Amino acid sequence: MEILTDAFYLVIEPTTLLVIVAAAMYGLMVGAIPGLTATMAIALMVPLTFYLNEVAAIAAIVTAVTCSIFAGDIPSALIRIPGTPASAAYANDAYALTGQGKHRLALKLALYASVAGGLLGTVLLVIAARPLAAIATQFTSFEYFWLYVLGLCCAIAVSDRGQARSLFALTLGLLFSTVGLAPDFSVPRLTFGLNELINGISFIPAMIGLFGISEVLRVAVTLPQRRPHSGAPSAQASAQGSVQASTPEATVGAASFVFGRKWALIKSSSIGGVIGMLPGAGADIAAWISYAVSKRSSKHPERYGQGTTEGIADATGANNAALGSAWIPALVFGIPGDSVTAIALGVLMMKNITPGPQIFDFAENAQQATLVVCLYFTFVLANLVLIPLGLLAIRTGGLLVRIPRAILLPAVVLFCIVGSFSIAASYVDVWIMLAFGCLGFALERWGIPLAPIVLGLILGGPLEHRFLQSITVANSPLAFVDSLISVVLAAGCVIVVVLPWWSARSALR
Amino acid sequence: MKVGSEHTLPPTACVARAFRQYALLAVVFSLVFTADGVVRASDYPNRPITIICPWAAGGGTDRVSRRMAFELERKLQVPVNVINATGGKGVTGHNRGLKSRPDGYTLTMMTFELNTMHWMRLTDLTYKDALPLVSVNEDYAALLVAADSPWQSVSDVAAAIKAAQEPLTASGTAAGGAWHLALAGWLDSADLPAEKVVWIPSAGSSPSLQQLVSGGVDMVCCSLPEARSLLEAGTVRALGVMSPERAVGFEQVLTFGDQGDSWTLGGWRGLGLPLGTPPEVVAKLRDTLEAIVSAPASQPDSFAAFMQQQKFDSTWRDAEEFEQFMADGDAKLGKILQSEALAAVSEDRFNPMLYPSLLFGIGLISAGWCFVSRAAPTEIPAATADASAGDVAIQSTRPWNAILCIASIALFALVAEQVGFVIVSIALLAALQILLGTRPPLAILVAVILGPAVYLLFAKALRVGLPMGWFGW
Structure with missing residues (x-):
């Protein structure tokens, strides 16, 4: 009890609160700029944490990440460039809503669902850290292999344009992921003699190109000169929509919609929470899987991909829930779940705190225990602070849709360039972005969905790596289904792929 | 070409007219920004310095690089940014840093892999392409097993390898990475059958340690600081460290030498510059860096104190010793990498294609x-x-618009490095807006405000290294 009150006072100290608000604004800004990821936001903050005490340092990191993952939804809804890869799963839905003039609704929905998901993820972190960590230790390369396959199957299952096209897009993404020098091999592959490609194709410039530049090209070719408003259908619609959506009902509507979906959100947040804790999987896969689950259980699966409100709510809830549980392996074993917690661990160690099972021994080490409780409080506070600041960000971002396309598009082009350049200050990434922009433009004309390409790019490397690891260790093919978790995950893959077929067939009858 | 026929004025004329109207405004804005750049001719350093880190954000090298950036910034009074140029097993970052403009504004946090990648024929780059400044850390490889493993010492493992029917599995890093070489080198030097240990490549020490805990591999070879929290929790056990002396902070872990085996191998990190950097710049950086790394750990807030807190080894060497150290290491690794025990490294187990x-x-x-x-x-x-x-x-398709968008991005990528970000971005914004149908005066106004604003946001506030060009912006 004493620990609780101690921690509470530490967190509500004025400096800490100030740090939380500042970190929230910073996180929102970085997350909203395409190309700048949550990892980068945190890496840039590290020198600042040298000046802060440990509570404020943790608060700054937690808040900035929470806010930047939500902020990734803002550009993905407004200009169809996912701010972070976690938003790619539902980028088309959010953008479709903007096209219908409902960008405020889409973003408020994302905001409230993010907050709800974040809070539920925190609850999971508080009550289930130990048992969940026990599951996480049982993940060998086989289980990871199946988890990645499940993620890929979900991308095929959620397709709204036919499974064949999704499969094609996914294979394309996986194929792109093999370019360059992989950790498993000593020779670079598919670089076609270009030394620049030894690094592989990084998925952030690819994602910016696929979604951002291709959309710019699509609008540009239909844009009549001198009359900026009449060309793009979405510009027209949003001009009317922004008036209508700013009425108070929209706010109430979004909030009550999210509340009405509380069971679905609890489900998707649990999915997000469990996947988020596995090192290396994280928020990106969580968003995909819960989007697929959401579509499966929806009464309106046909709206998915065309501007579904349900799918957006569930998937954003899941990716925010994943953030909290990413700390589980970090705190319990000192193994970071993602690059963000890796940096956070470094900061913790600098402040003389060693993660490990003993960190939960509240009687043993009161100082560390207090800090863990502070971490919980910070998660709650970060999510609460996100509501007012997020609404402000949505309002500011909403101004974007009123800017005439002829002015907005060049600015988007510039941001795409800077966003892809800034990851590694490399021109190769700008060329990659441009190439993928042209590719995305062409593929969309042929009705091929783009989001699976991004997932393929992200999961391709780890999938191959875990597969090779598995067959190196395995004595027989049966080793792939040797453990309970493997069997469950493999069965999940089969269900996800077969069920839509089967239900479609029985519906025909 | 319907585009031209609908409008009387060709775009070029619009630009010219608008330039007359807005030239003054543009000049004023440029002057404001030049105040930042024109002073560059004077003393070194007078603009931001970049440290290239060849490894990902959050890892050990990244943490050391960022702390070093923080220290350098305090001493030199200019911003020092870290860029993670990752990929290609370190080739990308080392190449980027050591082949950059030799003006002293790009430092590279070189690592052990500089001495291995040329032996593996991944690049022509060797330690001879770097002007060493100072080495900041040496972490030796250690052999770790899970807490429930029967092995208690290095000789237990050696015996188990000899007796093994099925090959044992080991992990710790990518194929051909530092810890893989350390293990393979040990097997070679101790005359153990190398084919009895299968190396499972992994993305880094964290995932391999997780595999060790979950029973996925039999042993892990990585540095002690990387395994620190698991060691302290008692989930893994260190059997030995391949260092000449016991590691600071891990004095209870025996060295291989303590157990009658003379094998040593470690990773290291150190700063370097491209060849051809002016001598006075090199001298200034060497002095500054030596002052930073030699500050005692007892002094709070010093670099050594940071390294100690992170449980990194903080052995440092000056430029001359560092060069000799790299040369010795290079020769030793050449021997391992060309030995038969490591034939497996250059030969992939599975067909990559x-x-x-x-x-x-x-x-x-x-x-x-x-x-x-x-x-x-x-x-x-x-x-x-x-x-x-x-x-x-x-029906109203204008393919030219799309082609122009594509061309403008390509042009940006080609000329930005020479010309500088602000000028190119203003030109790009203005040209694209006008081509898409914005009135030229408005377009130029937007461009002149937005271009520099984006520069301020990214280069100043977010510290992204945008192209410098003629004027330093």
Whole structure:
């Protein structure tokens, strides 16, 4: 009890609160700029944490990440460039809503669902850290292999344009992921003699190109000169929509919609929470899987991909829930779940705190225990602070849709360039972005969905790596289904792929 | 070419007219920004310095690089930024840093891999392409097993390897990475059968330690600081460290030497510059860096104190010793990498092209399936919702707009490095806006405000290294 009150006072100290608000604004800004990821936001903050005490340092990191993952939804809804890869799963839905003039609704929905998901993820972190960590230790390369396959199957299952096209897009993404020098091999592959490609194709410039530049090209070719408003259908619609959506009902509507979906959100947040804790999987896969689950259980699966409100709510809830549980392996074993917690661990160690099972021994080490409780409080506070600041960000971002396309598009082009350049200050990434922009433009004309390409790019490397690891260790093919978790995950893959077929067939009858 | 026929003034004339109207404004803005750049001719350093880190954000090298950036910034009074140029097993970052403009504004946090990648024929770059400044850390490889493993010492492992029927598994880093070489070198030097240990490549020490804990591999070879929290929790056990002396902070871990085995191998990190950097710049950096790394750990807030807190070893060497150290290491690694025990490193266990060809096959099949299902009448409804909107618009298609967008991005990538970010971005914004139909005066106004604003946001507030160009912005 004493620990609780101690921690509470530490967190509500004025400096800490100030740090939380500042970190929230910073996180929102970085997350909203395409190309700048949550990892980068945190890496840039590290020198600042040298000046802060440990509570404020943790608060700054937690808040900035929470806010930047939500902020990734803002550009993905407004200009169809996912701010972070976690938003790619539902980028088309959010953008479709903007096209219908409902960008405020889409973003408020994302905001409230993010907050709800974040809070539920925190609850999971508080009550289930130990048992969940026990599951996480049982993940060998086989289980990871199946988890990645499940993620890929979900991308095929959620397709709204036919499974064949999704499969094609996914294979394309996986194929792109093999370019360059992989950790498993000593020779670079598919670089076609270009030394620049030894690094592989990084998925952030690819994602910016696929979604951002291709959309710019699509609008540009239909844009009549001198009359900026009449060309793009979405510009027209949003001009009317922004008036209508700013009425108070929209706010109430979004909030009550999210509340009405509380069971679905609890489900998707649990999915997000469990996947988020596995090192290396994280928020990106969580968003995909819960989007697929959401579509499966929806009464309106046909709206998915065309501007579904349900799918957006569930998937954003899941990716925010994943953030909290990413700390589980970090705190319990000192193994970071993602690059963000890796940096956070470094900061913790600098402040003389060693993660490990003993960190939960509240009687043993009161100082560390207090800090863990502070971490919980910070998660709650970060999510609460996100509501007012997020609404402000949505309002500011909403101004974007009123800017005439002829002015907005060049600015988007510039941001795409800077966003892809800034990851590694490399021109190769700008060329990659441009190439993928042209590719995305062409593929969309042929009705091929783009989001699976991004997932393929992200999961391709780890999938191959875990597969090779598995067959190196395995004595027989049966080793792939040797453990309970493997069997469950493999069965999940089969269900996800077969069920839509089967239900479609029985519906025909 | 309908584009031109609808409008009387060609775009070039619009630009010219607008330039007359807004030239003054543009000049004022440029002057404001030049105040930042023109002073560059004076003393070194007078603009931001970049440290290239060849490894990912959050890892050990990244943490050391960022702390070093923080220290340098305090001493030199200019911003020092870290860029993670990752990939290609370190080749990308080392090449970027050591082949950059030799003006002293790009430092590279070189690592052990500089001495291995040329032996593996990944690059021509060697330690001879770097002007060493100072080495900041040496972490030696250690052999770790899970807490429930029967092995208690290095000789237990050696005996187990000799007696093994099925090969044992080990992990710790990518194939041919520092810890892989350390293990392979040990097997070679101790005359143990190398084929009895299969190296499972992994993305880094964290995932391999997790595999060790979950029982996925028999042993892990990595540095002690990387395994620190698991060691302290008692989930893994360190059998020995391959260092000449016991590691600071881990004095209870025996060295291989303590156990009658003379093998040593460690990773290291140190700063370097491209060849051809002016001597006075090199001298200034060497002095500054030596002052930073030699500050005692007892002094709070010093670099050594930071390294100690992170449990990194903080042995440092000055430029001369560092160069000798790299030369020795290079020769030693050359021997390991060309030895038979390591033939497996240069020879992949699986055909690298198998997976891509498999994917290619699936891609072809799915493309065929797309084609077939397209012919079937049931498909497509979803796709058409979007496409039909496009079809209506196709009547007024202006492919030139798209081509110009593409060309402008390509042009940016080609000239930005020479000309500088602000000028190129203003030109790009203005040109694209005018071509898309914005009135030229408005377009130029927006461009002149937005270009520098983006620069301020990224280069100043977020510290991204944007192209410098003629004027330093």
